[in-house]
Amino acid sequence: MTFQVPPPPPPGFHTAPRVPWAELDPAVRSSVQEAVGEVGDTATVWAGFSCDFAAALDTAAGSFFVKGVRCENPSVAQQLVEAAVAPYVTALSPRLVRHIRESRWDVLVFEWVDAVHADLSPGSRDLPCVADALRLLGALAPPGDDVPLAPVADRWSEYLDAAALAMLDGRSLLHTDLNPHNLLSGGGRAYVVDWATAARGPAWVDVAHAALRLMEQGHTAADADAWARQVPCWREVRTAELDALVTAQVRAWSALAAPDDARRCSAPLVALGSATRDR
Structure with a gap:
């Protein structure tokens, strides 16, 4: 056997039943x-x-x-x-x-790559590798128009006006689901896997989502913003652009969840937006 046997799911983990x-x-x-x-x-x-x-x-x-x-x-x-x-x-x-x-x-x-799910908690040795991966992702040549990738802005079209949607327009290749299951660490580098929800848009959107995952693992909004500034596109994001993403996500959560749940789900992104404005 040349691979490390994947661990069983943790207690309470929900996934589709798997055919052996x-x-x-x-x-x-x-x-x-x-x-x-x-x-x-x-x-x-x-x-x-x-x-x-x-x-x-x-x-x-x-x-x-x-x-x-x-x-x-x-x-x-x-x-x-x-x-x-x-x-x-x-x-x-x-x-x-x-x-x-x-x-x-x-x-x-x-x-197969010998890697494990990246650790995004404060002080993790995986954090620089994940930042490197995001820099590389932002520099990738996007697929041509023959590859059917929808604009990421389309996901929020019912929550924003045309001017705000334009802030979320872009041609970069986006992953859009940079959760710890899709970020692997091994051999001194990070891998990005599972491109099932790829889209086109501004590269900083993926950086924002990665920063939110850091906050889920215990980082403050200010710390997550400081980490994200290692990625050039995040340093260049304009306040109006980030405000458009925050507004879209807040309105989306408000449409999907009860008020208290919507506020709880929206709070990390609102805090990240505030930290970015206050830097």
């Missing part, structure tokens, strides 16, 4: 093995929320991460986005080896 490798449709297993070679040891990977199947596979050619969803699963659309983006993010992410559509399954086969 041995119970996967034989035609799907055959297609995967055509791509990677005969599979030996396997281990189910529990991180993530939407996959019907996710596993680490060991072969004579090396180790691979394979995930898939049944074709009736709405997440198929997200896997198509991830496959389309994969060629543009090889500097940040494990290489996509094969995209398989077989027996009503949609399956992505990636190279």
